Amino acid sequence: xxxxxxxxxxxxxxxxxxxxxxxxxxxxxxxxxxxxxxxxxxxxxxxxxxxxxxxxxxxxxxxxxxxxxxxxxxxxxxxxxxxxxxxxxxxxxxxxxxxxxxxxxxxxxxxxxxxxxxxxxxxxx
Amino acid sequence: xxxxxxxxxxxxxxxxxxxxxxxxxxxxxxxxxxxxxxxxxxxxxxxxxxxxxxxxxxxxxxxxxxxxxxxxxxxxxxxxxxxxxxxxxxxxxxxxxxxxxxxxxxxxxxxxxxxxxxxxxxxxx
DNA sequence: CAGGATCCTCACAGATACTG
DNA sequence: CAGTATCTGTGAGGATCCTG
Numbered sequence: 001x002x003x004x005x006x007x008x009x010x011x012x013x014x015x016x017x018x019x020x021x022x023x024x025x026x027x028x029x030x031x032x033x034x035x036x037x038x039x040x041x042x043x044x045x046x047x048x049x050x051x052x053x054x055x056x057x058x059x060x061x062x063x064x065x066x067x068x069x070x071x072x073x074x075x076x077x078x079x080x081x082x083x084x085x086x087x088x089x090x091x092x093x094x095x096x097x098x099x100x101x102x103x104x105x106x107x108x109x110x111x112x113x114x115x116x117x118x119x120x121x122x123x124x125x
Numbered sequence: 126x127x128x129x130x131x132x133x134x135x136x137x138x139x140x141x142x143x144x145x146x147x148x149x150x151x152x153x154x155x156x157x158x159x160x161x162x163x164x165x166x167x168x169x170x171x172x173x174x175x176x177x178x179x180x181x182x183x184x185x186x187x188x189x190x191x192x193x194x195x196x197x198x199x200x201x202x203x204x205x206x207x208x209x210x211x212x213x214x215x216x217x218x219x220x221x222x223x224x225x226x227x228x229x230x231x232x233x234x235x236x237x238x239x240x241x242x243x244x245x246x247x248x249x250x
Numbered sequence: 251c252a253g254g255a256t257c258c259t260c261a262c263a264g265a266t267a268c269t270g
Numbered sequence: 271c272a273g274t275a276t277c278t279g280t281g282a283g284g285a286t287c288c289t290g
Binding site: 021 | 156242
């Protein structure tokens with residue numbers, strides 16, 4: 001059995017750290033959840049769901065939260081009650097990432113119109 | 126003919142600007158190409174290809190460059206020669222984005238081990 | 251309430267062959 | 271040299287049903 005395939009995990013495109021994090025946060029929901037928890041401190045599952053809107057499926061919210069938890073960016077606390085209560089909050093590590101995302105968001109907000117115009121011009125050329 | 130489907134382009138998840146840019150740069154190659162062009166100023170197609178390594182296909186490099194060009198982040202100059210010569214360089218807009226990506230990369234480099242450890246612990250729990 | 255378990259699908263990415 | 275044109279697969283994301 002050969003091993004031609006280099007695993008994404010092991011290679012990470014020249015071990016560029018930026019790629020390692022983009023592999024995680026380039027997905028559809030991680031950043032959004034992180035920003036929400038960065039603001040609101042403590043939230044339950046359905047509360048996060050409401051914050052996002054109806055656009056995320058239960059499954060994807062679960063997957064996203066589990067990934068963030070596994071990475072140590074979000075803390076998940078289960079209270080042994082009936083009905084069950086689960087609260088999510090951002091960790092210091094997660095909080096340290098938020099400002100960087102905010103910076104990117106800032107840049108995006110400032111230059112969005114610029115990009116859209118450029119995109120439009122490109123289409124008609 | 127109904128129009129139930131909301132196009133990704135039009136919706137952008139609550140028009141959150143951060144999502145708009147992550148939709149673009151969450152892909153596999155855009156950020157890498159941007160960083161390379163941010164350093165090397167002017168490069169030809171095959172030169173970029175070499176910088177990345179053998180891991181990107183011609184097609185994906187073309188697609189990536191075209192998208193960056195459309196967004197106004199990269200300038201594409203075709204010289205009417207035989208054989209053809211095409212040079213790519215970063216635009217001021219693109220250059221203004223690079224530091225933000227670098228910041229993220231910095232964070233990633235600093236906290237990568239932390240995250241990996243956390244991930245390992247999560248797996249064995 | 252907070253998910254787990256399934257099934258589906260479609261867009262993105264890759265491989266390959268060809269060309270001005 | 272710097273691309274196009276096709277074909278194909280894979281897996282993130284979504285819909286739905288079920289449960290401690």
